[in-house]
Amino acid sequence: RKEVEQDPGPFNVPEGATVAFNCTYSNSASQSFFWYRQDCRKEPKLLMSVYSSGNEDGRFTAQLNRASQYISLLIRDSKLSDSATYLCVVNINSNSGYALNFGKGTSLLVTP
């Protein structure tokens, strides 16, 4: 089983739509969680850290469910500029070392 799994999409949505991405992780020792955004051939950029209580930043809401080992990202009122690949990222820091595990990403295309 992969450490971090995401639906690759693509998700094609019209402008103004609400879209949700899900991500599951396999290691219960995972300590911190992030969503990154990556545009084609560019570097990943931090979108949000995901806190246990859930957190919101403008149109973006992230949720964490440790019991189910599940992370979500909700985008409201989608903009054309939201088109990108969204990476779910999970950090593990244990006695055996450090790992930041990236999902393969979910592709979003927002259309006019």
Add this chain to the structure above:
Amino acid sequence: DADVTQTPRNRITKTGKRIMLECSQTKGHDRMYWYRQDPGLGLRLIYYSFDVKDINKGEISDGYSVSRQAQAKFSLSLESAIPNQTALYFCATSDSGTGYNEQFFGPGTRLTVL
């Protein structure tokens, strides 16, 4: 935003050549990382360093070596490049003092090994 810079940005080389990729940061972060990204495989950690003189292997360190010359610099070397090392390479940094360890990436180096 030029806080994390990578040189070169693009490089084409031949099998067997030694290649060095450089990463510099002005963020004042203590931790630095090297990743590679391949289509369909996502980002994979090659090496990481939590401070000067601290070097740790990541998931796919074979065929690579690194050097942390100063807190602001972390270089990645391919001693004898091979075609399956063709990939997009990213350097990243993080600050251990924040607790949550968000990473910030450089613009990437596109390496092609012929």
